[in-house]
Amino acid sequence: ESQKETLGFQTEVKQLLHLMIHSLYSNKEIFLRELISNASDAEDKLRFAALKDDSLYEGSPDLNIRIDFDEEANTVTITDNGIGMSREDVINNLGTIAKSGTADFLKQLSGDEKKDSKLIGQFGVGFYSAFIVADRVEVFTRKAGAAAEEGIHWESKGDGEFSIEPVSRESRGTQIVLHLKADEKEFANGWRLRSLVKKYSDHISFPVVMTAESTEEGEEAKDETVNDATALWTLPRNEVKDEEYKEFYKHIAHDFEDPLSWSHNKVEGKLDYTSLLYLPARAPFDLYNREAPRGLKLYVQRVFIMDDAEQFLPLYLRFTKGVIDSNDLSLNVSREILQSDSTVESIKSALTKRVLDMLSKLVKKDPEQYQKFWDEFGQVLKEGPAEDFGNREKVAGLLRFASTHTGEAAQNVSLDDYIGRMKDGQKKIFFITADSFVAAKSSPHLEVFRKKGIEVLILSDRIDEWMMGYLNEYDGKQFQDVARGELDLGDTESEEDKKQQEEATKTHKELLDRIQKALAERVQEVRVTNRLTDSPACLVVGDHDMGAQMKKIMEAAGQ
Numbered sequence: 200e201s202q203k204e205t206l207g208f209q210t211e212v213k214q215l216l217h218l219m220i221h222s223l224y225s226n227k228e229i230f231l232r233e234l235i236s237n238a239s240d241a242e243d244k245l246r247f248a249a250l251k252d253d254s255l256y257e258g259s260p261d262l263n264i265r266i267d268f269d270e271e272a273n274t275v276t277i278t279d280n281g282i283g284m285s286r287e288d289v290i291n292n293l294g295t296i297a298k299s300g301t302a303d304f305l306k307q308l309s310g311d312e313k314k315d316s317k318l319i320g321q322f323g324v325g326f327y328s329a330f331i332v333a334d335r336v337e338v339f340t341r342k343a344g345a346a347a348e349e350g351i352h353w354e355s356k357g358d359g360e361f362s363i364e365p366v367s368r369e370s371r372g373t374q375i376v377l378h379l380k381a382d383e384k385e386f387a388n389g390w391r392l393r394s395l396v397k398k399y400s401d402h403i404s405f406p407v408v409m410t411a412e413s414t415e416e417g418e419e420a421k422d423e424t425v426n427d428a429t430a431l432w433t434l435p436r437n438e439v440k441d442e443e444y445k446e447f448y449k450h451i452a453h454d455f456e457d458p459l460s461w462s463h464n465k466v467e468g469k470l471d472y473t474s475l476l477y478l479p480a481r482a483p484f485d486l487y488n489r490e491a492p493r494g495l496k497l498y499v500q501r502v503f504i505m506d507d508a509e510q511f512l513p514l515y516l517r518f519t520k521g522v523i524d525s526n527d528l529s530l531n532v533s534r535e536i537l538q539s540d541s542t543v544e545s546i547k548s549a550l551t552k553r554v555l556d557m558l559s560k561l562v563k564k565d566p567e568q569y570q571k572f573w574d575e576f577g578q579v580l581k582e583g584p585a586e587d588f589g590n591r592e593k594v595a596g597l598l599r600f601a602s603t604h605t606g607e608a609a610q611n612v613s614l615d616d617y618i619g620r621m622k623d624g625q626k627k628i629f630f631i632t633a634d635s636f637v638a639a640k641s642s643p644h645l646e647v648f649r650k651k652g653i654e655v656l657i658l659s660d661r662i663d664e665w666m667m668g669y670l671n672e673y674d675g676k677q678f679q680d681v682a683r684g685e686l687d688l689g690d691t692e693s694e695e696d697k698k699q700q701e702e703a704t705k706t707h708k709e710l711l712d713r714i715q716k717a718l719a720e721r722v723q724e725v726r727v728t729n730r731l732t733d734s735p736a737c738l739v740v741g742d743h744d745m746g747a748q749m750k751k752i753m754e755a756a757g758q
């Protein structure tokens with residue numbers, strides 16, 4: 200009796216498959232990178248699990264990835280001897296998408312292939328990319344340490360369902376057989392496959408083995424390693440080409456686009472570690488999901504320990520991708536230990552500086568690219584002043600604002616730009632916060648600044664008022680909310696202005712008293728102002744009171 204079962208893909212998988220096959224067609228060769236990347240992850244996981252239980256190696260600890268092809272049958276086969284999958288693993292991993300927010304993400308896709316291919320890239324297609332070139336995919340797998348009979352055979356045409364049945368497998372690990380589409384024959388070719396391995400997977404940590412092409416008729420087939428097989432970050436910087444850095448990024452970040460920048464450093468001395476950090480060009484779809492995975496890939500003495508080690512960077516730098524390989528941590532290190540380890544604390548503060556420096560360098564080297572970074576991740580960086588008091592001056596230098604100077608909503612003015620344009624005698628950096636750019640821009644509080652030609656930064660993101668609560672000064676200049684307290688325009692105010700205001704206060708004393716009485720408890724004080732040129736009156740918040748925007752947020756939260 201057959202124990203074959205047929206199951207349906209999760210709806211999201213069906214949608215993804217459909218979109219991917221159509222929109223990634225011009226990138227189709229990346230399927231090999233994705234499958235090798237998974238094989239490499241599986242070897243990493245086995246090596247980690249075997250630290251505790253080396254019987255998992257089942258007597259064969261040499262880890263490698265094989266690629267075979269059959270021109271006649273039009274197949275490509277990728278075999279690893281990594282951790283393998285149980286029946287349950289297979290159903291979960293190759294039938295669903297575990298990332299939360301996937302359904303919403305897929306709804307955003309437009310059907311416009313060019314646009315969607317970018318979006319899908321940021322989602323990371325992984326295993327399912329096999330269906331770009333194959334019309335049938337088989338997976339044979341058996342978990343390391345399990346009995347041969349616990350093997351699983353998975354099969355699908357990528358059309359909405361898959362079948363699964365037990366199979367006996369002597370060797371642990373996973374084998375993926377791609378039955379290529381009739382018009383994808385080009386991939387069942389040794390030279391083509393070799394060049395793809397070199398191009399995309401040269402510096403994964405494990406050997407990728409193929410049968411040598413030169414084998415003569417009748418001669419026994421010889422194997423050869425086709426990639427370099429040394430982990431990229433262990434190489435000296437001057438031996439790594441930009442292309443290789445970029446490909447390695449795609450391997451670890453599950454991203455299709457090139458990174459904006461990277462920083463590769465070997466540190467020796469009190470601390471002993473290597474880090475390779477990347478700035479992505481595009482925000483992942485779940486950047487604002489608090490539960491979304493973040494953090495670095497952690498290795499200890501070149502042994503993979505875990506993905507998403509979030510203890511090595513502050514939250515506001517969570518867009519950073521990369522690898523940290525430490526020689527100081529123990530191979531037994533766990534997430535709990537990482538949380539309270541002083542070595543980790545020291546590495547964290549060093550890596551924080553590295554990322555901030557990488558950003559400052561990008562500003563100098565390529566302001567346009569930095570602007571691109573800001574548009575994607577600026578909102579996250581704005582959490583910096585509150586989270587990382589020690590680096591707030593550095594973070595502040597990286598912030599970008601809308602401003603009355605440009606009069607546009609685009610956030611592209613730096614504090615240095617602002618300071619460079621300050622008026623003679625102006626001592627403070629002026630800003631206004633509001634719910635929207637339009638509301639801020641038309642605020643009566645800006646009248647006097649317009650008249651005097653003093654620039655005001657316009658802040659209208661939800662996080663802005665909160666952020667400004669943590670920024671007191673930059674480059675020795677204080678920040679001043681134009682809607683708060685007494686306006687100190689510095690020496691830009693002439694003696695005459697001041698005199699005029701004093702006189703007006705005297706002349707209109709009676710009127711001020713009457714308004715004060717009428718408004719009673721609702722205001723603290725009514726006074727004559729030099730703030731306005733056209734509007735008759737405006738509201739001002741006390742120096743230490745909660746700002747209007749913050750008040751609304753608190754009210755909305757029921758406080």
Ligand code: ADP
Pocket residue numbers: 233237238240241279281282283284292293323324325326327372373453
């Ligand atoms: P990702 O690699 O981003 O997790 P994939 O779609 O590439 O996503 O793979 C989904 C999951 O399937 C992996 O997380 C892993 O658990 C499992 N998987 C895929 N390929 C293999 C393999 N060769 N060996 C073991 N597990 C695998």
Ligand code: MG
Pocket residue numbers: 233236237325326
């Ligand atoms: Mg993958």
